[in-house]
Amino acid sequence: MYFPTVLSAVTALAGLAAAAPFQHGGPPGGAPAGAAPTPFVIPTDDGFPNPSPDQLKVIQQIADGTLSNAPPPAKINESSFPVFQLIAFNEQFEVAFFSSLLQNVTQNVPGFTLPDPKKKDELIDILETVLAQEKLHAINAAKTLANFNQFVPVPCKYQFPTSNIYEAIALAERFTDLVLGTLQDGAQTLARNGDAGAVRGLTSSLGQEGQQSGFYRILLSKKPSEKPFLTTNVAAFAFSALQQFIVPGSCPFPLSNIKLPIFPGVSVLSGQGGTNVEPRDQHLAFKVDLTGVSAADAYIGKSNLWITYFSGQLLPISSPIVNVKWSGRVATFEAEFPFTANEMVGLSVASLTTKGQFANAPEVVASTLAAPGLIQVDDRVKSWDGFKL
Known part of the structure; x- marks a missing residue:
């Protein structure tokens, strides 16, 4: 599979910096020029974020793996719960992003078309698996919170500033790299709080996100491994960054339920x-x-x-x-x-x-x-x- 060649055929469609905001998941062809982007709502045809056992089995098959069957930790420190709430909140955003990207590629929305049907099928296959894996990440965080009767975030409505496949892949690389830094912060928080039982699962998803980032970087003509030690981040900055993708007021819960500050962006x-x-x-x-x-x-x-x-x-x-x-x-x-x-x-x-x-x-x-x-x-x-x- 040689995706740089696949994507090169549509180079003339747009550059990363040139596009106006566009909602991936809107109708084919996008919104009219100057129109507000259409809010994207995660499809629920597979039961996400609360699939039935049969629906979960299908998601796991597409994801090439299952949720852990190990028992949950016996206890989790109160100050560790925002880690899992942020993970759930972020993973729901990623489910929305990849759902909308998959829709656009599948439906040949202008800017998201690939000229080679075989390469289109390959990309769809990859995106379907990534999407299912992100669903499992979100479900896993939600299960941890529910097990301790803690607040579980549910999906909001979303908006994405991309109008073509280049911008979408570049955005995926940026937010994935930010997540990689944030999961470092999450692992350190768990370790500091004595919640060693949850660290293994968190770091396994960190490695999976790193594999994703390497793939996106190859598509963008970058070396797949960015640095010897990836840039760290903190939970509050990640939560703040995610706000730009949330339609204001669309979350069916107060954002203050997640005990993290929200800063204006730089x-x-x-x-x-x-x-x-x-x-x-x-x-x-x-x-x-x-x-x-x-x-x-x-x-x-x-x-x-x-x-x-x-x-x-x-x-x-x-x-x-x-x-x-x-x-x-x-x-x-x-x-x-x-x-x-x-x-x-x-x-x-x-x-x-x-x-x-x-x-x-x-x-x-x-x-x-x-x-x-x-x-x-x-x-x-x-x-x-x-x-x-």
């Missing part, structure tokens, strides 16, 4: 919205809207703030913001991106913080005003038969 203005950033020392441009962030009141109109980066397994890297311009509670500014000294290839996660020195990644959350901003610096394959973004 918009990366350099590169193509943070993608394709050049591998060099430079100043990157950012924008934040701190409307409604009471913790920011003392900093409005000032410049005594930092951009703090997560990159690999390095301690947080902070750069003071410069060239700051305020318009009310909206700020645009720049910050140094110290690429050379830190080998910041791959994903870096940026946050706007009130101080610039941290002992570890979790410590950053308490000093954060906005997050995350995602920055991608790619070490692309030097010679590859395929498309270029």
Whole structure:
């Protein structure tokens, strides 16, 4: 199977940065120009998120594996439950994303067509399996929560800013890499809380997500393994990032049921919205809207703030913001991106913080005003038969 060649036939359809928001799962052909994207609702024909035993058996067959039949942990620390709630919330988003992508490829929606029927069938086969695996991830987290009579998130309505197969695969790679960093945080939380019995299952799904990311990176003409030690992340930043894919007000539960803060995002203005950033020392441009962030009141109109980066397994890297311009509670500014000294290839996660020195990644959350901003610096394959973004 040689997917770069498959996808290269539709290169002219669009580039990653050029598209307006488009809902994957809308009707074939998409919404009219300028129209709001159609909210996507996860299909429930297989019973997801609560399949019957027979429906679960079919999902497991498609997923090439089953849920664990090991007994659940005897106990879980109260402060560990947000880990499983975030996992369920995220996996439901991923089920929505891959359901809508699969629909678009299957239905030959413009921008998602493949010229070779055999390659289309191969891609559909892969997406069907990934989708089923994500359903099992979500079901597994929900089962853990239900076993301890804890709140279980249920699916919301979703929206995705992609209009073609390139953008969809690039988005899949970005959110999968963010998940890989977040699951590190989840495993450390469980370990700190003495919940060793849940770590094995969590890290097995972490490895599965890594296999996915390598496949998406190959499609995007990147080396399949991004870094020797993948970039870490924290749960609060992942929960905040997911909000951009949720139709506001569509979740059938208060988001406060998941005991994690939600920060306004950091918009990366350099590169193509943070993608394709050049591998060099430079100043990157950012924008934040701190409307409604009471913790920011003392900093409005000032410049005594930092951009703090997560990159690999390095301690947080902070750069003071410069060239700051305020318009009310909206700020645009720049910050140094110290690429050379830190080998910041791959994903870096940026946050706007009130101080610039941290002992570890979790410590950053308490000093954060906005997050995350995602920055991608790619070490692309030097010679590859395929498309270029």
